[in-house]
Amino acid sequence: MGVMNAGVLSLYRSSIGKKVIMAVTGLIGIGYVIMHMYGNLKAFLGRDYFNTYAEGLRELGAPIFGHSHLLWIARLVLLAAVVLHVWAAWSLYREAEQARSTKYVKHHKLQANLAALYIRVGGVILFVFIILHLMHITWGVPGVHPDFRWDDAYHNVVAGFQSYAYLPAIFYLIAMVALGFHLYHGAWSMFQTLGLNNHLYTRPLRLLSLILAIVIAGGFSLVPLAIMFGVIR
Numbered sequence: 001m002g003v004m005n006a007g008v009l010s011l012y013r014s015s016i017g018k019k020v021i022m023a024v025t026g027l028i029g030i031g032y033v034i035m036h037m038y039g040n041l042k043a044f045l046g047r048d049y050f051n052t053y054a055e056g057l058r059e060l061g062a063p064i065f066g067h068s069h070l071l072w073i074a075r076l077v078l079l080a081a082v083v084l085h086v087w088a089a090w091s092l093y094r095e096a097e098q099a100r101s102t103k104y105v106k107h108h109k110l111q112a113n114l115a116a117l118y119i120r121v122g123g124v125i126l127f128v129f130i131i132l133h134l135m136h137i138t139w140g141v142p143g144v145h146p147d148f149r150w151d152d153a154y155h156n157v158v159a160g161f162q163s164y165a166y167l168p169a170i171f172y173l174i175a176m177v178a179l180g181f182h183l184y185h186g187a188w189s190m191f192q193t194l195g196l197n198n199h200l201y202t203r204p205l206r207l208l209s210l211i212l213a214i215v216i217a218g219g220f221s222l223v224p225l226a227i228m229f230g231v232i233r
């Protein structure tokens with residue numbers, strides 16, 4: 001009995017630890033997507049403005065940091081956050097699968113199961129999206145991007161979305177729906193894990209999660225939509 005309790009307790013503890021990892025790395029991700037979405041909106045201000053911004057990212061932290069140094073530090077932090085986020089998600093998923101055979105799980109609400117399903121499917125879609133997105137607009141892999149130019153980020157975005165009968169733009173828009181769902185459920189889970197789950201806060205935090213999801217996913221969607229409708233050319 002004692003041994004079993006210790007087992008359950010350590011499982012619980014390790015699950016909490018992983019959930020905290022998910023919440024903290026998720027918060028880093030939210031910070032990143034807010035800045036990235038805001039930066040992308042500069043595409044509405046024209047080629048020069050956008051390219052000056054893209055080049056300016058490399059001068060981030062100057063004169064204390066050298067060319068691209070702070071950018072590379074941010075990339076490494078982001079990469080570590082993504083790796084930890086995926087690892088903890090996978091590990092929690094395995095724990096949940098193993099717990100499925102015990103009978104208390106049957107009492108889980110359908111709603112909670114659906115939320116878990118959305119967040120998992122959304123997570124997988126986003127993972128695939130990020131790889132394709134990097135191949136498309138950051139690395140300009142031939143065949144994925146039709147005409148990549150290292151010195152013209154604005155052109156890479158516009159030509160990248162216009163190519164293949166706007167298929168990339170449509171793919172991005174679908175991915176942004178997945179991003180919205182993932183952010184909504186993820187932000188909500190994060191608030192709970194970080195201990196803000198007092199019932200008084202339930203409604204405001206749900207609303208905050210919803211607003212975050214709509215502003216971020218909606219803001220990202222504006223650029224591909226504007227290119228599809230010829231507002232950005």
Ligand code: HEM
Nearest residue numbers: 036040054075130133137138153157172179220221223224
């Ligand atoms: C319509 C939506 C999006 C557009 C138009 C867009 C555009 C861009 C552009 C132009 C770059 C390259 C900047 C450069 O190298 O100069 C970039 C890089 C990147 N984007 Fe996006 N992005 C979008 C959505 C997203 C989302 C939703 C995520 C993450 C969930 C994301 C993650 C990244 C990452 C990780 C990089 C690489 C950053 C770096 O290494 O410097 N992007 N994006």
